[in-house]
Amino acid sequence: MAKIPQRKIHDYLRHDKKFPHVWCAGCSNGIVLGAVIRAIDELKLNRDNIVMVSGIGCSSRMPVYVDFNTLHSLHGRAIAFATGVKMYKPGMKVIVITGDGDATAIGGNHFIHAARRNLDLTVVLLNNNIYGMTGGQYSPATPHGDKATTTPYGNIDPNFDICKLAIGAGASHVARTTAFHAIELQKQIKEALEHPGFSLVEAICACPVIYGRLNKKGDAPAMMRNMRDNSIPIKAAEKLPPEQVAGKILRGTFIKEVRAEYTDAYQKMMDQLSPKEGE
């Protein structure tokens, strides 16, 4: 029996759950979970006031391992369940953990309408370009020409730019980074948690076991090196000519503005319509 000095991150894990966790070797989901825990620890939030909601998928196994109020819901309906939680308990910090297929294909409707309403949710979207858990089907985030088990000769669909989709739908805080940039990811999640309104953090993740194997992207360190070399901060990208930026992952905060929040508007409406004292 060895005794090991423990870091804060282990304090937030549910030690009665089975570890090591369910994700494959080299999967970036654990890095994102670490960043979420570190951001919450940095903000010193009370863990009884945090609700973590997820749908179905690889990334959506995340709430199982952490010691918050957690809700593991239906495929694609994570934001729908989170909307219900937030409307009933507006004081809670609601974090939605979702994947690319979960949020933009099956739950695309919920995603754009929560963004349109500017409901105070923090959506951490783990984009690994594929449906990993169900066997590697192509998702709306699979890049054009890439292979999946259901597109063995290459995908003919153009893929979503999820950040542009969220900005177009009306989200008030949109940021993107990769799992390799773990410190930046932690900072962006922290800013998203502090932001009043719908905030999206898109984390580009590596799926070395299915997406990486089918597209010959190499093992997990090779995929993470690829993230490091093929991503560029948006401030640096503005100064470069467009042909040098093409095909690169843009990192950074795209939009951050404070707008009227949905639960506040709902509360105002209730205050207006409820009978005053003495009437």
Place this chain on the structure above:
Amino acid sequence: MSENVERDKVGTIIHGEDTPEKMEVEYNEVKTTGDLDSPVYIYYNWCKKCGICVAFCPTGCLERQADGSPFVAHPEKCIHCETCDRLCPDFAITGALVKKGEKCDD
């Protein structure tokens, strides 16, 4: 292996005797790098041998064993940057708690 810990539980948090900061965790059948003076601790039964910590260690402190799992090959090279800690997807590697620097009298 203490008798109080159930076998199916992977880790049970116990509090250290001296200070609350020295919170320690007990893991079943953990093999450490040998001595507790090592700058990096590796929980071998959580490690999935993906090689990320070895690939991104900036000073080459870690190296891979024959089975792919990391070990602390050059403990003197560790600069406590926590890159391995942040990039490990399995929470299986952690740096030792570093004491803050003390001012020299001279």
